[in-house]
Amino acid sequence: MLDGWEGKADKLQRRLQLEMEEWKLTNSDGTFNESRYREILVDQKLKPDLKVVNSTTVSSGQLPPKPELSLMEVWNIYCEYRKHDLRESTFVSTYQGQYKNFLKSAIEATKSEDALKIRNWLVENRNPKHVRQLLSNLSKAYRMGIKNKLLTHNPFEGMAEEITTKGTKGKTQNEVETENDDDVLDRAKAYTWDEREIILDYIKNNCPHWYFFTSFKFLTGCRTGEAIAFMWCDIEWEKERILIRRTYDVTTKKF
Template identity: 65%
Template sequence: MVNSAKTPTGKAKKGQVTVRPDSGGIKACFPRSYFADGKQIKLGTGINPDDWEATAAKLQRRLQLELEEGKLSTDEGIFNLGRYQEILEEYGLRAKLRLVRDAAISTTDEIPPKPQLSLMEVWDMYCEYRKSGLRESVYCRVYQGQYKNYLESAIEATKSEDALKIRNWLIENRHLKLVKQVLSNLSKAHQLGIKNKLLTHNPYDGLSDEITTKGAKGKTQNEVETDNDVLDQSKAYTWNEVQVILDFVKDKYPLWHGFFKFKFLTGCRTGEAIAFMWSDVEWNKERILIRRTYDYATKKFYPLKNDKSYKGELIRKFPMPKDGELWNLLKSIPQGEDNEVVFKSKGGKIINHAVFRNRYSGNESSRIKGIIPQLIEQGKLTKYLSPYNTRHSFITHAVFDLGIDEKIVSKWCGHNIDVSNKHYQDVAVFAERVNPEVPQQTELDILKEQLRQQQEQMQKQQELINKLLAERETK
């Protein structure tokens, strides 16, 4: 074993170079302790993954020696990429070099070869490849919409197609969960190009590995439809705050009042509210049906996703008690044909998802003052929650304020619950009998009511007995 080098203080530096399989290739990993910025460096070696161990062992020993002798770092403690290239050439290797972490590198160091295709050409090729395996709405809205917009924005902002610059700009300016997904797909796109002999290297290999998904600090996040935290009351407006929002909308934006109230009263998703039709209203059964969603990218209707939360059922049945708030809301809207949507835009068309979001949140570039920001400015609300949190607000109100069983609320809203199929069906039957607008009785309330009914029945029986005895005495 090679002895560790000494630092100026006389202490041995810790950490060894390793050469090992990583993300489909053989990479050299250098310990943080040898470099001034304290960042780990991981680089491709060009070693054949099918027969790597012997060559990797030799290269590892050589790199460790060079590192301890100070030949792999400059006087400033910066990794010497040029020297690393020279060592690989001595071993007859050509690496597809990539720094996994943004280690400082001199501008005079060598850089990976320029790709044969532009970044957007690589992306379009990849999207075409993925198209047949994706739902149409996902392909248009996410891959050709959101992801592509991220890349175009990054290229325009950095005036570059350099992978690290693209990565760093995205991290600083966009939602990290989506950034991680974009970078991961970019890596797959380049691998596809290499497989088809259109590209020779993958500069995005591993760039998403160490990204967390908490979101860019201080950045406004788009509506993300997730039900992982529907019972988190900090992510919901109180029902008093909901009334404040609805009163404000009714006064200032009456056209939007019905749409906002419907979302708060049912907990449905925005696309489901946009797609709600008159054929989904069953007056005689005092219920509504949630059975489709509208995708703003493809401008098409789709059935509800058949995921585990529905146990195979694609239609959700939501109670609408006669003369209740939901009943009266729908009665106040002029009824159209069965195939017409209930809530329409000012021009009588299907509501545009982006227009709703701008009305709710605001849009600085269009000088639109959002409803929620205005209420915060007036001191009537204390926090901003995304349009999707109208759903959270209904669910937490139903569960915590009205005492409705979470499994019933799950059935109404179609979010995930962990119960057996039989229990789920039992809940489904019971859910249609529960009023979503009034508090539910506790077990103590139920026992008190049963006792009252028993006492009332006993009193009637006693009165009947007394009457019969009285009639007998008169005879």
């Protein structure tokens, strides 16, 4: 048995953990990066430094340059990186849903992955606010790729800041005079009692299974997901109150 093998194994384990956290042991297609693993073994003096001759070696003796990742590959890597930082509903519906569909539509429409063409198509065909958020995340995705030596440049750098979101009557966001919302009990912002009765009466006669559910929402003002997630254990009978402690997300179908 090799002397000091426990220390060497512990040192190797720590090194591999760091490499995994920095995405260095995973290829762009998600497969295991065996070449990097061999380099680590050589560096730790656990394997002799043998030169491997590859059939793709060019006449100069240099390996051909690694091709740049596609736009969707960059986005998927970034999404996987952000997966544990976001709420599951946000990750599924926004990052893997809305934003991903935006990119696919732009690539298909422009027949290219040129950053400027992608940006212009998005601005002309999608909500500017969402486009700005997407471009900001794309820039972060490419910066992460550069940091991990998967990419060489960031074509979306600064594009998000150039988009001015339009607000009320075509004004820019900082030109919109927002209304003070001091009175949360302003009756002009809600259904009147008579309107409520008309709505509930219609539901009772046409969709009776929704009557008590809608009545509960009218009486409490809670959101739909909160009403769906409400349980008997959320009632404090002695104190005559209910507790809103969870919600139900229709995208992930989870509480």
